[in-house]
Amino acid sequence: MFSSLRKIFGGRDKADANDDWPSIVLLLCEAQLPTADEAIEMARGAWGAAGPVELLGAVGPHNFAIRVSPLTFALHAVGQRYSVSGSELRLAKQQAWDQHRAWLSVDLPGRRTAELRDKGQLGSAYQSLMHFVAKHWSPNVLAMYFPSEGVTVPNQGDLIESIRWARRNGTNLDFLKARKA
Numbered sequence: 001m002f003s004s005l006r007k008i009f010g011g012r013d014k015a016d017a018n019d020d021w022p023s024i025v026l027l028l029c030e031a032q033l034p035t036a037d038e039a040i041e042m043a044r045g046a047w048g049a050a051g052p053v054e055l056l057g058a059v060g061p062h063n064f065a066i067r068v069s070p071l072t073f074a075l076h077a078v079g080q081r082y083s084v085s086g087s088e089l090r091l092a093k094q095q096a097w098d099q100h101r102a103w104l105s106v107d108l109p110g111r112r113t114a115e116l117r118d119k120g121q122l123g124s125a126y127q128s129l130m131h132f133v134a135k136h137w138s139p140n141v142l143a144m145y146f147p148s149e150g151v152t153v154p155n156q157g158d159l160i161e162s163i164r165w166a167r168r169n170g171t172n173l174d175f176l177k178a179r180k181a
Contacts, residue, residue, distance in 0.1 A: 022116065022129060026133065033061070036058055040055050040066065046131045053068050063075070076103075
């Protein structure tokens with residue numbers, strides 16, 4: 001079991017963006033550090049209609065592997081700032097980075113971003129993650145960040161308005177679109 005969890009949590013090489021998996025990081029005002037039971041409830045709220053939600057295990061106190069047939073998601077909660085180099089040109093985006101004190105991410109480990117992009121499936125992968133984001137979007141969320149894309153979308157009220165604001169202000173979010181078959 002532990003080796004399976006290591007594959008879910010340990011296969012990511014941040015130095016190589018081609019080896020990343022789809023991930024959305026929520027930059028938070030206040031830490032949200034769920035227990036295993038709370039993580040399962042969070043997952044059920046987002047994906048419960050898609051099938052049974054099962055906790056596969058945890059690595060550390062707030063890092064969980066969750067299966068919602070047939071997908072495996074990883075949920076990470078950290079009570080400190082998310083570290084990324086660089087800065088944002090737009091003040092609204094930079095304020096989210098400057099003000100956040102914790103983060104929560106939802107990932108699709110084992111699904112490589114570059115491969116999904118090549119197959120035209122990246123938008124569908126992000127849409128699976130966006131179910132979680134939509135369910136847990138709140139005033140505590142300052143922004144969502146897409147690490148593989150290097151894109152920050154600040155909270156402008158509700159999630160849809162935040163996405164619209166980002167598009168109106170020059171943020172390319174085409175990676176969120178699912179390709180039609």
